[in-house]
Amino acid sequence: MPTAKRTEKLQIMLDDEELKFIDDWRFDNRMPTRAAAIRELIRRGLVSEEIDDPDTEGKSTTDFRIETE
Secondary structure, X not given: OOOOOOOOOOOOOOOHHHHHHHHXXXXXXXXXXXXXXXXXXXXXXXXXXXXXXXOOXXXXXXXXXXXXX
């Protein structure tokens, strides 16, 4: 199945800890690029039925972070 051409650019800001978490996951899973790793993590989050809906009431963008266990 052919893939659609990517025409949209998305910019996000991460702190050093968040970026390290993503890069560690990328290297552990042998992903070819940081962008591919992020797309795969997004895909997994979107298809997972085991994750609760986010609590967004009264929260701002700074309240949503990558939290390691």
